[in-house]
Amino acid sequence: MGTHPGDQASHSQRLRLSGVLPLEVWDVLTGDSILSDHMRAGYFPQLLADTLLALRAGQARTRSGRGRLDVCRGFDFAFISGGLARDPGLTEALTRTAIPFHVDDSGAFVGEAGGYDILNRLRTSLSPEYRGEGRIGEVAPSEVMTGGGMVVDVGQTAIKVSWEGQRFVTPRDWTWIPLASEVDEARLMEQRKRLRQFLAGALRQATQHLPLRSPESVVIALPCELDEDGRPGPCSYAGMEDDTSLVSDALRLAGLPTARAFVLNDAELAAASAQVFPQVPQRETTLVLTLGFGVGAALLLPRRNGDAV
Secondary structure, three states, X not given: OEEEOOOOOOOEEEEEOOOEEEEOOOOEEXXXXXXXXHOOOOOHHHHHHHHHHHHHHOOOOEOOOOOOHHHHOOOOEEEEEOHHHHOHHHHHHHHHHOOOEEEOOOHHHOOHHHHHHHHHHHHHOOXXXXXXXXXXXXXXXXXXXXXXXXXXXXXXXXXXXXXXXEEEEEEOOOOOOOEHHHOOHHHHHHHHHHHHHHHHHHHHHHHOOOOOOOOOEEEEEEOOOEOOOOOEOOOOEOOOOOOOOHHHHHHHHOOXXXXXXXXXXXXXXXXXXXXXXXXXXXXXXXXXXXXOOOEEEEEEOOOOOOOOO
């Protein structure tokens, strides 16, 4: 597990998890359209099952032409999570593929277990196994927090916060924060301001329940692609793209100016949970999918002998 300092404030860092490869499959071609266009359709479970078969066979292609779907060829296991994973037809469709799989029942809080595991590892170990390879920077012993930690999953319909054994959900107000496609350039800066307020409000909702305590470290998952420096890519939030100060600004607004934030994307966080769930084989390659507003994905590589748990 490695941290990469970007141009965000000093207490916010891009987190890379060893053995986890983020993927972009939302725009996998399905005939004349893409996978995410059909998520609310009754036939989506079968379409997703067909997409898994295409990914496993190395035949899937994306509309954008970006991504590295070839790494999915021959994957061994599928881990399906998120709010839409509970579709009763999904298990039946996946069973017909003969691909071994597990449908997680954590719903919107699938990232909670992985987030807490990340926080525990950051607190208890600074060994190379936890820092990952090819790191630009690393966490110094004095920078690792020893107090309680918070897990924040910024979904595209709500922000989910796990803190001190409690769960909090702050729904997105679609009138106040509309889809990015509905926002013109003139309103972009106002939307960035509102996005900070939205995230800060979700953090305050959690910390107000324990007013005498505050998290010293926060794992924050964003619903978009992130580059090596933590720069967000496009998503349904207007203004999130390229906004490298979003997290640090929101922490200050929430009254958490000294909290250290570790930033990754939502599928990477789900993969962190898959790493600790007993239903997921640790010595095989697992395709992790999150089904919510869109389709997120990551590839979980097999653990080798001697790898840290």
